[in-house]
Amino acid sequence: MLCVAGCESADEHPCGPEEDGLMCGPDELCVQTAAWMMRYDCAPNPCGDDPVDCDCAEKVCEIGECSSARDREVTCVCPAC
Numbered sequence: 001m002l003c004v005a006g007c008e009s010a011d012e013h014p015c016g017p018e019e020d021g022l023m024c025g026p027d028e029l030c031v032q033t034a035a036w037m038m039r040y041d042c043a044p045n046p047c048g049d050d051p052v053d054c055d056c057a058e059k060v061c062e063i064g065e066c067s068s069a070r071d072r073e074v075t076c077v078c079p080a081c
Contacts, residue, residue, distance in 0.1 A: 011025065011026035012024065012025060012026070013030065013072055014030075015030030015031075015032075015040050015041075015042055015073075016030070016032070016038075016040030017040075020040065022040055022041075022042065023042075024042035024072065025042065027044060027045050028042040028043060028044060028045060028072075029042070029043050029044075029045050029047075029052065029057060029060055029069075029072050029073065029074050030042060030072055030073045030074070031043050031060050031061070031073075031074050031076060032073065032074070032075045032076065033061070033062070033063055033064065033075075033076045033077075033078070034064070034075065034076070034077045034078070035063045035064055035076075035077075035078040035081035036081055043060040043074075044060075045057075045072070046059050046060060052069050052070055052071060052072065052073075052074070053069050053070070054066035054067075054068070054069045054074075057069040057074045060074055060076070061074070061076035062076075063076060063078050063081065064076045064077045064078030064079070064081065065077065065078075
């Protein structure tokens with residue numbers, strides 16, 4: 001979701017560059033994709049109540065593969081892109 005001034009809640013967390021204003025909800029992960037360019041998206045957390053790691057978060061990587069995952073952030077890389 002795109003946040004405009006004043007809509008941030010305690011359950012939301014920033015995703016990507018601050019100037020973009022992208023905020024993910026409490027049940028979402030911030031997905032950083034490094035392929036042709038850097039892209040930031042929010043995706044439903046497939047890990048549920050389990051700790052976020054690449055084993056459960058791999059499915060949020062639309063391009064490439066999970067290179068790191070922790071807290072509410074996942075980094076996906078595509079070396080061949």
